Amino acid sequence: MTSPTPIQTIAPARTWSAVLFDLDGTIVDSAADITASLAHMFTELGLDVPSDEVLRSYVGPPLLDSLRLTAGFDDAEAWAALNVYRDHYVDHVLNSPVFPGVAGVLERVHAAGIPIALATSKPESMARRVLEHAGLTRYFTEIAGASDDEERSTKADVVAEALRRLQAQGIDTTHSVMVGDRGYDTLGAAANGVPTILVEWGYGSPAEAADAMAIVHSADQLRNLLVG
Numbered sequence: 001m002t003s004p005t006p007i008q009t010i011a012p013a014r015t016w017s018a019v020l021f022d023l024d025g026t027i028v029d030s031a032a033d034i035t036a037s038l039a040h041m042f043t044e045l046g047l048d049v050p051s052d053e054v055l056r057s058y059v060g061p062p063l064l065d066s067l068r069l070t071a072g073f074d075d076a077e078a079w080a081a082l083n084v085y086r087d088h089y090v091d092h093v094l095n096s097p098v099f100p101g102v103a104g105v106l107e108r109v110h111a112a113g114i115p116i117a118l119a120t121s122k123p124e125s126m127a128r129r130v131l132e133h134a135g136l137t138r139y140f141t142e143i144a145g146a147s148d149d150e151e152r153s154t155k156a157d158v159v160a161e162a163l164r165r166l167q168a169q170g171i172d173t174t175h176s177v178m179v180g181d182r183g184y185d186t187l188g189a190a191a192n193g194v195p196t197i198l199v200e201w202g203y204g205s206p207a208e209a210a211d212a213m214a215i216v217h218s219a220d221q222l223r224n225l226l227v228g
Contacts, residue, residue, distance in 0.1 A: 023127055099219070110139040180202070198216070
């Protein structure tokens with residue numbers, strides 16, 4: 001993502017009562033592994049593999065929805081394709097590296113006493129494995145993701161679940177902020193009354209940043225906005 005304008009000014013970081021993080025494209029660089037599994041899926045289904053640009057567009061939104069809307073599958077075809085994808089991706093999910101500086105941001109936010117929750121459209125069980133493998137689980141108060149049956153899959157539903165779990169622990173979520181990389185993160189957070197900071201190192205386009213509170217170009221900028 002490239003931004004045509006400088007970073008916007010937002011309220012001091014210490015006002016945040018909780019911080020929600022996306023996973024793919026925000027914490028981990030998973031695009032190569034996701035698109036490789038998608039290519040495998042199309043091949044196994046006897047279909048032409050889409051271009052790299054199209055495959056990359058699948059990274060971020062709920063995959064089942066993308067298989068219906070982008071690939072044009074009906075419900076049965078989408079579920080069959082999703083299972084082929086998951087069978088392949090489960091063996092590669094731990095390959096994705098953490099973006100430079102992001103672990104340090106999580107550490108600083110945690111040290112500042114601000115609760116952190118994950119809110120990802122990736123299946124929750126897979127997301128937890130990714131964070132555990134990267135040694136990041138200790139920074140998260142809650143880890144919320146899509147349910148395996150896809151009943152909870154939209155970013156709005158996942159953000160709502162993350163907030164609900166934080167609230168169940170007595171955590172104030174009235175001044176929460178979302179950190180993501182796609183317009184889906186912004187829209188899903190906004191549906192729950194939460195503003196979004198978009199990271200430029202992710203997989204979004206400039207057009208997706210229109211409704212974000214701010215855009216950051218580096219982990220240092222993100223840290224400053226979250227903890228000062």
